[in-house]
Amino acid sequence: MSLSNKRLLVRATALAAVAALALAGCSSKGSTGNNSSGGSTTITLFNGSVGNFTENFNPLLSTGAELQPSQGVIYETLYYYNMARAQKPVPVLATGYSWNSDGTQLTITTRQGAKWTDGQAFTAQDVAFTFTLFQNNEGLNTTGAKWTAKATDDHTVVLTFPSTSFTLEPQLLGNMAMVPEHIWSKISDPAKETNINPVGTGPYKLKSFSAQSYVLTRNTDYWGTGDQAPKIDNVRYISLANADAATSALESGQIDWMGSYLPTLKDIVKQHPTLSYVNTPDSLTSVFTCSNAAMGCKGPQTDPAVRQAILYAMDRAQLNTQAVAGFAGPGSMAMLVPSVNGENIVDQANASLPQSADVAKAKSLLEADGWTMGSGGYYTKGGQELDLTINVVTGWTDYDTDCTLLQGQLKAAGIKLSVNQVAQNAWSQAEVSGNFQLSLNSINPGASPSPYFIYNNYLSSTNTAKAGDNATTNVSRYSNAAVDAAIKDASATNDAAKQKADYGIIQAQIAKDMPYIPIYVNQALTQFNNSRATGWPTPDNLYAFPEPWKSWDNGIVLKAIRPAKS
Amino acid sequence: MRFYLQKVLFYVVALWFAVTLNFLIPRLMPGNPVDILISKMGAAGQPVTPATRRALEIQLGTGGKGNWFTQYGQYLNDLIHGQLGASLVNHPAPVTEVIGQALPWTIALIGLSTVIAFLLGVGLGVFAGWRRGSWLDNLVPATTMFQAVPYFWLALILVLFFTRWHQWFPYAGGYDVTTTGPSLSTQFIGSAIYYGFLPACTIVLSSIGGWMLGMRNMMVATLSEDYVLAAEAKGLRPRRVRLTYAARNAVLPSLSGFAISLGFIVAGSIVTEQVFSYPGVGQLLWTAVSNDDYALMQGIFLVISLSVLAANLIVDLLYGLIDPRTRARA
Numbered sequence: 096m097s098l099s100n101k102r103l104l105v106r107a108t109a110l111a112a113v114a115a116l117a118l119a120g121c122s123s124k125g126s127t128g129n130n131s132s133g134g135s136t137t138i139t140l141f142n143g144s145v146g147n148f149t150e151n152f153n154p155l156l157s158t159g160a161e162l163q164p165s166q167g168v169i170y171e172t173l174y175y176y177n178m179a180r181a182q183k184p185v186p187v188l189a190t191g192y193s194w195n196s197d198g199t200q201l202t203i204t205t206r207q208g209a210k211w212t213d214g215q216a217f218t219a220q221d222v223a224f225t226f227t228l229f230q231n232n233e234g235l236n237t238t239g240a241k242w243t244a245k246a247t248d249d250h251t252v253v254l255t256f257p258s259t260s261f262t263l264e265p266q267l268l269g270n271m272a273m274v275p276e277h278i279w280s281k282i283s284d285p286a287k288e289t290n291i292n293p294v295g296t297g298p299y300k301l302k303s304f305s306a307q308s309y310v311l312t313r314n315t316d317y318w319g320t321g322d323q324a325p326k327i328d329n330v331r332y333i334s335l336a337n338a339d340a341a342t343s344a345l346e347s348g349q350i351d352w353m354g355s356y357l358p359t360l361k362d363i364v365k366q367h368p369t370l371s372y373v374n375t376p377d378s379l380t381s382v383f384t385c386s387n388a389a390m391g392c393k394g395p396q397t398d399p400a401v402r403q404a405i406l407y408a409m410d411r412a413q414l415n416t417q418a419v420a421g422f423a424g425p426g427s428m429a430m431l432v433p434s435v436n437g438e439n440i441v442d443q444a445n446a447s448l449p450q451s452a453d454v455a456k457a458k459s460l461l462e463a464d465g466w467t468m469g470s471g472g473y474y475t476k477g478g479q480e481l482d483l484t485i486n487v488v489t490g491w492t493d494y495d496t497d498c499t500l501l502q503g504q505l506k507a508a509g510i511k512l513s514v515n516q517v518a519q520n521a522w523s524q525a526e527v528s529g530n531f532q533l534s535l536n537s538i539n540p541g542a543s544p545s546p547y548f549i550y551n552n553y554l555s556s557t558n559t560a561k562a563g564d565n566a567t568t569n570v571s572r573y574s575n576a577a578v579d580a581a582i583k584d585a586s587a588t589n590d591a592a593k594q595k596a597d598y599g600i601i602q603a604q605i606a607k608d609m610p611y612i613p614i615y616v617n618q619a620l621t622q623f624n625n626s627r628a629t630g631w632p633t634p635d636n637l638y639a640f641p642e643p644w645k646s647w648d649n650g651i652v653l654k655a656i657r658p659a660k661s
Numbered sequence: 662m663r664f665y666l667q668k669v670l671f672y673v674v675a676l677w678f679a680v681t682l683n684f685l686i687p688r689l690m691p692g693n694p695v696d697i698l699i700s701k702m703g704a705a706g707q708p709v710t711p712a713t714r715r716a717l718e719i720q721l722g723t724g725g726k727g728n729w730f731t732q733y734g735q736y737l738n739d740l741i742h743g744q745l746g747a748s749l750v751n752h753p754a755p756v757t758e759v760i761g762q763a764l765p766w767t768i769a770l771i772g773l774s775t776v777i778a779f780l781l782g783v784g785l786g787v788f789a790g791w792r793r794g795s796w797l798d799n800l801v802p803a804t805t806m807f808q809a810v811p812y813f814w815l816a817l818i819l820v821l822f823f824t825r826w827h828q829w830f831p832y833a834g835g836y837d838v839t840t841t842g843p844s845l846s847t848q849f850i851g852s853a854i855y856y857g858f859l860p861a862c863t864i865v866l867s868s869i870g871g872w873m874l875g876m877r878n879m880m881v882a883t884l885s886e887d888y889v890l891a892a893e894a895k896g897l898r899p900r901r902v903r904l905t906y907a908a909r910n911a912v913l914p915s916l917s918g919f920a921i922s923l924g925f926i927v928a929g930s931i932v933t934e935q936v937f938s939y940p941g942v943g944q945l946l947w948t949a950v951s952n953d954d955y956a957l958m959q960g961i962f963l964v965i966s967l968s969v970l971a972a973n974l975i976v977d978l979l980y981g982l983i984d985p986r987t988r989a990r991a
Binding site: 156160240286344537548645 | 693835936
C-alpha cells in the first residue's frame with residue numbers, strides 16, 4: 096500500500112467514525128420501548144441464552160439444542176406438573192387418566208377440540224403415535240422404560256407396560272411433548288430433526304427467527320378459552336452474555352421477564368416501581384460426600400460421625416446471608432424442600448436444619464467416635480489429621496463463597512477443609528467417577544415434586560457404581576438395603592399414605608447416615624416488568640414455576656399473563 | 662522464486678502442525694459433554710434418571726470409534742472434505758454453520774477496529790516521531806496508559822459510563838433486534854454500526870498506544886540514518902522525507918506486528934464479546950469450551966490457525982516486495 100493511499104484510508108475511517116456518531120444520534124431516539132405499533136403487546140423474555148440462536152424447534156430432544164419454548168409454549172404435554180407448590184397435575188392436552196390396580200396399564204382421555212396450528216385436529220392417534228415414537232427411538236426415550244401405546248378410539252389412548260410403572264407417570268404425562276402424526280410420521284430420524292417450521296398445539300407459534308432474536312405470536316386457534324387463552328400478542332426471546340447486561344436490560348425496561356441472581360435485587364425493585372420479583376427456592380444446596388468406603392470411597396468423610404459433625408458445625412444463617420444475600424430458603428434433613436414437600440416429611444425432627452453452628456455438638460460427635468484433638472487445632476485419629484478437600488466450580492460465586500466460609504466454620508470445630516476450585520468439567524467428572532471427598536452441588540427435584548424421584552436418584556444403589564466407574568445419579572455411592580427396599584416399595588404403589596410410610600423409613604436412615612449434607616434451598620429469583628403485562632406468578636399464587644428457563648411452566652405463565660392497562 | 666517456494670513449504674509444515682495440535686488438545690481436556698449436559702438438565706429442573714445418560718449418549722453419539730490413530734486418520738479425511746462434524750451444543754447443526762453465523766460479526770467488529778487502531782496509531786506515531794517534544798509526542802504516555810489498564814476494566818468503565826449513567830449507547834447485542842433484522846438495508850447497517858461503536862472504541866483505545874509508541878520510536882531511529890540526512894541535504898520537501906524516506910522504513914516492524922494481530926481477529930476478543938454480549942466467535946468459543954463441545958472447539962481453533970497462517974503468509978510475501986533486503990540470501 097502506498098503512503099498516499101494510506102492517508103486516504105485514515106481520512107476515510109475518520110469519516111466513518113463521524114457517520115457512526117451521527118447515526119447513533121438518530122437511532123438512540125427510536126429504540127426505547129418494546130411496544131410495537133397498532134396497539135399490540137410484545138413482551139421480551141431472557142431465559143439465559145448466550146450468543147447466537149441456532150434454529151431448532153424439535154420438542155422431543157433433551158440435549159438443550161432445542162430452543163426452550165419448543166417445550167411448553169409451541170408444543171404441549173398431556174398434563175402440567177407444578178414444581179413450585181404442592182398441587183395436583185393440571186390437564187393440558189388430556190382431560191383424564193387412570194391406572195389399573197397393578198400399575199401396568201395407563202388409560203388416557205385426550206382433549207377434544209384442540210387443533211394443530213396447520214388446522215388439523217388433534218386426536219388420540221397423535222398421542223399414541225408420539226408415545227410410539229419415543230419408544231422406537233432409544234435416544235429420545237430418557238425414561239429408558241418400555242411400553243406399547245394404542246389409540247382405542249378418537250379420544251382414548253391406552254399405554255401398556257411390562258411391569259408396575261406408577262413412577263413413570265410424571266415423565267409420560269408431564270414431560271413428553273405431543274407431536275402431530277401427519278408431520279412426524281414422514282420424518283426419518285426424529286433425533287436429528289431441527290423442525291424449523293414447528294406445528295404444535297401450544298398457545299404461541301413461531302413468527303420470525305434470526306440468530307440474535309426470535310418472536311412467537313399468539314395462536315388464535317388455541318383450544319383454551321378465558322383464563323386458558325393467551326392474551327399477549329407477541330413474545331420476543333433475546334440472548335445476553337452476562338448478568339450486568341441483564342441488569343441493564345431490566346432497569347431500562349427492555350426486558351419483561353428474566354431469571355437471574357442479582358444480589359442488589361431488593362434495591363433495584365425499590366427504585367423501579369414497575370419491577371417485581373418472586374423467589375422460589377427449589378434445589379437443595381448440599382455438600383455431596385463420597386460416603387461409602389465399601390464402594391471404594393477414600394478419606395475421613397466415609398465415617399458417618401465426620402459427616403454428622405460437619406452438619407452441626409455449619410452456620411447456615413451466615414452462609415445464606417453472605418453467599419446468596421439471604422435469598423435462600425430453609426432446607427431439611429429429609430433432603431426435601433419443606434415449602435413444597437412438607438407433608439411428606441414424616442418425623443418433624445427431620446423437617447428442618449440447625450441454622451446456627453453448634454460447635455460443642457460437632458466436637459462431641461467426633462470425640463465419641465474416637466477422634467482426639469491434635470496439637471494443630473484439628474482432630475486426629477490413628478495418626479491421621481481430620482483433613483478434607485471440597486471440590487467447587489470456579490466462578491460459581493455463591494458456591495465459592497460458601498466454601499470459603501465453610502473453611503472457617505469447620506476449623507472452629509477442629510475439621511480442616513481445603514477448597515479445590517476447578518472447572519465445571521473436572522468437577523462433574525470427579526463426582527461421576529467417585530474420585531472426590533466432598534463436592535458442593537445441589538439436590539435437584541425430579542419429574543414431579545414427589546420425593547420418590549429424589550430418593551431414587553440420589554440414594555438407590557441401582558443408580559450408583561464403585562468409585563472409579565461412572566455412577567449414574569447416586570454419586571455419593573450410598574448403598575443401604577433398608578433404603579433400597581423402601582424405594583422399591585414406594586414405586587410399587589400409588590397410594591400416597593403407603594408411600595409416605597416408605598419415605599419415613601428413608602428419612603430415618605439418611606438423618607443417621609447423611610450422605611449428602613444439606614445447607615439451604617438455593618434461591619431461584621425471577622424478575623418481572625409489570626408495565627406491559629401483569630398476572631405474573633406471585634409468592635401467594637405460584638400457579639407455575641416462574642423461572643423463564645423452565646420448560647413446560649413457561650407456557651402456563653404465558654397463558655396466564657395479560658396486557659397491562661395503559 | 663526459491664524464496665517463495667521456501668515460504669510456501671514452511672507454511673505447509675506449519676499448517677500440518679496446527680491441524681494436529683488441534684486434534685490433540687480437545688482430547689486432552691477432562692470431562693465429557695454428557696456429564697455437563699446432565700448437570701445442566703438437573704439445574705434446569707428437568708428430570709434426570711439413569712436412563713437419561715444412556716439416551717443422551719445415543720443422541721449425541723459416543724464420539725470417535727477406534728484408537729487415536731484411526732480417529733486421526735478420520736479427522737484428516739473429514740477435514741480435506743470440509744467436514745467439521747456436528748456441534749454438540751447445537752446438535753445436530755453442523756459446526757461450519759454455527760461458526761458461519763458468528764464469524765461475520767467478529768470480522769466486522771474486531772477486524773475494522775484493529776485496522777483503525779493500526780492506521781491511527783501508526784499515523785500518529787509518524788508525526789510524534791517527526792516532531793519530537795511536540796504536544797502529539799506528549800500524547801504517547803496517555804495512550805500507553807489505556808493499554809496498561811486491564812482491557813476488561815476499561816471496557817467495564819466505558820459500559821458503566823456510556824450505557825448505565827448516560828444511556829447513549831446500547832449495553833448489549835449486535836443490532837437493535839426489535840426494529841430491524843439482518844439485511845443490507847441502511848437501517849440494519851446503521852443499527853449495527855451504532856451497536857458496534859462502543860466495543861470498537863474500547864479495542865481502538867486499548868491498542869492504539871502500542872502502535873503509536875512503536876512507530877514513534879522507529880521513526881526517531883530512522884530519522885538519524887544517513888540516508889535521511891542525505892535526503893534533507895538534497896533539499897527534498899519535508900513531507901517527502903517524512904513519508905517516503907523515514908516512514909517507509911520505520912513501518913516495517915509494525916507491519917509484521919500487524920500481520921499477527923490480523924490473524925487473531927478471527928479468534929475474536931473473548932472479553933470484548935463477553936462484556937458487550939456481542940454475537941461473535943469469541944463468545945462461541947467460550948460456550949464451546951464450557952460445554953465440552955469438542956467438534957465446535959476444533960472448528961474454531963482450525964479457523965483461527967488457518968487465518969493466523971494465512972495473514973502471516975500474505976505479509977511475508979508482501980514484506981518481500983516492500984523490503985527487497987529480505988529476499989536476498991545471506
